[in-house]
Amino acid sequence: MDAREGPLTRAFVRLVDTLVADYDAIELCQQLVDDCVELLNATAAGLLLGDHHDSLRVLASTSEQTRLMELFQLQADAGPCLDAYRTGSQVIVGELTAARAAQWPVFGDRMLAEGFRAVYAVPLRLREQRIGALNLFSTQVGALSPEDVAVGQALADVATIGILHQRVVARHEIINEQLQSALNSRIILEQAKGVLAERGGLDMDQAFVMLRAYARNTNTRLAEAARAIVDGTVDTADFLHAPQADPPGLSG
DSSP states (O other): OOTTHHHHHHHHHHHHHTTSSSOOHHHHHHHHHHHHHHHSSOSEEEEEEEOTTSOEEEEEESSHHHHHHHHHHHHHTOSHHHHHHHHSSOEEESSOOHHHHTTSTTHHHHHHHTTOOEEEEEEEEETTEEEEEEEEEESSTTOSOHHHHHHHHHHHHHHHHHHHGGGGTSOHHHHHHHHHHHHHHHHHHHHHHHHHHHHHTOOHHHHHHHHHHHHHHTTOOHHHHHHHHHHTOSOHHHHHTSOOOSOTTOOO
């Protein structure tokens, strides 16, 4: 048996579980990037999701560093994730040389400066419809095998189906509103991380770990927990002292 078979099965089960009953798009996407780093030979991962104007936004990442990198990609309007989203095809760069990075002005230089030597982008797609893209970064040349890329694509496909699931029973406008709501929730999440970081003397990665741990321990949706912090309806001390079930280093 492949040593990865058990963890891979659990990853798919976790993704499917997020779709049951009251699913949270942010948690779904965060679970996806976390699982990709855990299962594949990727150093970091980020996910971009399109809004109802077809503009991409950062919805999940495995670290604050990665989130900022993805923002650079969006600001430059050039990068592997954007190419995967626009074409619906995978972008595989097993060796990120200076010449190859030059095809993505600003973002390519940023990847090299951060020490990444390989990047793999897979689209979030269902047939001809594309809703976003997943970026997998590695500090090692040739880090991901074709099988690894296939696993990453399969995980992204499950997430895509989950996000679009309600199209079966709802009108297109309602789904767009739900996707926009998820993106708006991400803004609240970033604000909440900032509040926790400032009050707890933490970095943004640590703040996210505490926020996520509190949400899980209290069976609260991540977006609702974040809004409670921003609105001041809960004592931030409850978050700062929540038991941390996540491994250190996970972030959003």
